[in-house]
Amino acid sequence: MTNTEPNNTQQAESSANRSLPIVENFTRRAVVKGGFATLGAAAFVAAVSPLRQAAKSTTAVEFMQQHYTELSPEQKADVIARLEAETKEKYGADVTIADDRPIPGTKFVYAINLSVCNGNGKCVEACHKENNHDRSTNQSYIRVIEMPKGTMDMEKGSTTYSGIVPKDDKFYLPVQCQQCDEPPCVEVCPVKATWKEEDGIVVVDYNWCIGCRYCEAACPYHARRFNWKQPEVPSEELNPDQSYLSNRVRPVGVVEKCTYCLHRTRRGKLPACLEACPTGARVFGNILDKNSNIRWILENKRVYILKEELGTKPAFFYYFD
Amino acid sequence: MSSIHVKQTAITSYPKFIGRALWLATEGSFAFYAWMTVLTAVFLVGANAWANQVAGGMITTNMTDHVSWGLYIANFTFCVGLAAGGVMMVIPAYLYDDEEMHKVVIIGEAVAIAAIVMCTLSVVVDLGRPDRFWHLIPGIGKFNWPMSMLTWDVIVLNGYLLINLHVVGYLLYMRYLGRKPNGWWYLPFVFLSIFWAISIHTVTAFLYCGLGGRPFWNSALLAPRFLASAFVSGPAFIILVMRVLRVTTGYTAPASPARTLIQIIRVAMTINLLMLVSEIFTVLYTGSAHAAPLNYLFFGDHGKNGLVPWIWTAIGMNIVGTALFFTPAALERSHIRILACLLVIIGIWIEKGMGLIVPGFIPSTLHEIVEYAPSLLEWKVVAGIWGLGLIILTLSLKLIVNVFTGRMHTDEPTT
Incomplete structure (x- = not known):
């Protein structure tokens, strides 16, 4: 094509003295291009039609x-x-979703006695049920690592152990969210969908999270x-006793x-994993309360902090007898 | 002509310019239409795969809670490098005032624009809730700036896109009008884009290396390595594009810019390989916590070795490609040069993509080894992103060629 050919719409229309064949050529091309553009647009609409399915579940x-x-x-009520x-x-299922807020003057802390924990995994199961985790993937917030005695290097451990526990040459290290005071997961969130509340619990607004999973990459504890x-x-099987920031059924993609079972602990109860533990290895409480068990343990026991x-x-602390 | 007058005409004639540009950029030979049809088809396959992913949840990918980022973020990282490297042509052209480079610079900027679009899409398809994308928009959403590196990335990538759109648009528009570009309108942005190109890749490296819990990424060498490899993949891609343009449209740049590009590649790739060796030595010789992911990547761990073929392919391609770049034939328009470009582009795509992202998650933070290989759906989505990126690149290249060869110019009298 040479540069003498007019290809501009306005020009083609406004210049009456242009020769007719070029105008026709232009119109024919416009029709063909328009046709292909329409076809392409239609194909695109067809290609993304599964989105309509997804849109149905989002009002x-x-x-x-x-x-x-x-x-x-x-x-909030709405x-x-x-x-x-x-x-x-x-x-x-008929469920009640509360909006449990932190109790003033409370800072929740967890400790596990590694001399006592025997790796029975009841905490994992209790978490799964309490927090309405997906059944098919057997999800839970807790993982227990079976470690050889004589090391704290997790590289030597295994999360897929089986058989009768405890084994003589092993000890057991349950890991869940450590509710860090300097949480890397909160720092990296691009939309502030996760934050630390006054009682120390790191929460997620499941209706604000965009699902980028940067926090998942940032967390050093696989929490x-x-x-x-x-x-x-x-x-x-659905636990009807729910809270907005904890165990309500989560949407897909977030x-x-x-949450230290905040729907229980903020109402004065203990976390489900602690209640389920048959060994008494788990201790939970308010570290600001000078007379609390947890305070005594942290002041008197040999304490280990993960990473x-x-x-x-x-x-979150680990201690030994 | 007074400045006010210029402004008034520009308001009406710039949209007209864009309209004509689009019209002319979609004109072409049978081969052109065939190429565009194939790209459109690939893009549609990707769009469909992504729609299915949104409808069915991300369980349709092979990512897990252990390897929570995969092919999408890998592709994102590579495309950031491509975008940054694309503008590295700007340095010799403007800093050393090498006039001959200008014909290549604009190609580099077109590559950068297409690459940035691919970056953005690679992140969008990785979101579990793309419907909540507006939460990321400052003002109406909740933008965690300056704490979150991801918000920095949103800013620098979008800023980079705007700068490049402005520079390319302005330079082409002036040529279209037959006027000499006014330096004040674009030179500040050109210099800005040099720093900005470095910033997009540095910030992207900071996304990963700022995470203390991921020893594989938590290295001060990550950002320099990113930049070094970007200065290879970017120029190599531009050389390929220039070759395609010369064969298909006859748009030819003088030989010297390509030689400059080859020199850049030689230096950058050598630095890149040197840093790789340095990193491997430090990690493996001390055998620290950093060793496990590197061991997994290069040799496999506990019988799991999904990434081993990937990384050795990449290393092989990078070494052979670099060696070829050092041959005299690479300085000429030769097949060796093209082969070398292809080798390092694929090599870096693997090294910076799968070879960088996946080992960050293996072993996991609790030292579990869960492997990852992309699902068919993920491959389709990434192919679709490349399809769209190449559509954008093809159209902008056609526009550039049309303007530079005088096929497209204004009919209004110029002053």
Whole structure:
């Protein structure tokens, strides 16, 4: 093509003295191009049609929902009512979603006695049930590592041990969210969907998380989980006692984590993993309470902090008798 | 012509320029239409795969809680390098005032624009909730700046896109009008883009190396290595593009810019390989906590060796490619040069992609070894992103060629 040919619409239309064949040529090309563009657009719409399926499960109200910390009490009530209705619709269960807030003057801390833990895994199972984890993937916030005695190097451990426990030459190291005072996961979140509350618990707003999983990469304790699919829990197994920031059924595509069972602990109960532990290895409490058990342990026992060198300052301790 | 007058005409004539540009850029031979049709088809396959991923959840990928980033973030990292490297042509052209480079510079910027679009898409497809993308928009969302490195990346990548769109658009527009570009309108942005190119890759390296819990990434060498490899993949890609343009359209740059590019590649690739050796030595000789992922990557660990073929392929390609770049034939328009470019591009794609992202997760932070290989759906999505990236690149190259060869110029009288 040479540069004498007009290819501009306006020009072609406005210049009456242009020769007719070129205008025709232009129009024919315009029609062909328009045809292909339409075809391409239609093919694109067809290609992304599965999105309509996904759009069905997201309402406009949910799409527009603001960050948890910016919701007014009325908005919160509306959101919670909506979530309860959704759970009823999708899971066929009547649940109550509370909005448990931190108790002033409380800083929750966890400790595990490694001399006592025998790796029975009851805590893992209790977490799975309490927190309405997906049944098919057998999800839980706790992993127990079977370690050879004489090392603290996790490289030597195994999370897939089986057989009768405890084994003579092994000890057991349960790991869950350490509720760090310098949480790398919170720092890296690009949208502030996760933060540390006044009682030390790191929470996630499941309705704000965009699912980039940067926090999962940042956490040194493998404490975070992503919802690769919509969690499946039979209605009769669903724990109806829920809280907005903890164990309510999570949406697909967002990150979740251990919340020290804040729907229990902020109401004066103990975490589910502690209650389930048959050995008494787990101790939980308010470190600001001078008379608490946990305070006595941290002051008097030999205490070990997991990956202390990373500077994450965990609110989770391991101790030995 | 007064500046006010220029502004008034530019408001009406710039959109007109863009309209004409689009119209002319979609004109072409049968081969051109065939190429575009293939790209469109690949893009549509990718779009469909992504839609299925959103509908079915990310369980459709092979990522897990252990390896929570995979092919998408790998591709993202490579494309950032491509974008940064694309603009490295700018340095010799403007810093040393090498006029002959200008014809190549604009190609580099077109590559950068396409690469940035691919970066953004690679991150978007990795989101579990793309419908909540607006949470990332400053003002209406909640932007965790300056703490989160990801927010820095959003800023520098978008800024880089805008700078390059401006420079390319302005230079082409002036040529289209037959006017000499006014330095004040683009030179500050050109110099800005040099620093910005370095920043996009540095910030992307900081995404990974700032994570204390991932010893494989937690190395001060990561950002320099990123830059060194970007100065290889970017120029190599531009050489390939220039070759394709010369064969298909006859758009030819003088021989000297390509020689400059080869010199850049020689130096950058040598530095890159040197840093690789330095890193491997430090880690393996001390046998520290950093050793486990490197061991897994190069030799396999506990009988699991999914990445071993990948990384040795990459190392082989990089070494052979580098050796070829050092042959005299690489300075000429030869097959050796093209082969060398292809080898280092693929080599770096693997090394910076799968070879960098996946070992960050293996072993996991609790030292579990869960392997990862991308699912078919992930491959389709990444292919789709490349399809769209190449569509954008092809159209911008056609526009550049049309303007530079005078096929497209204004019909209005110029002053």
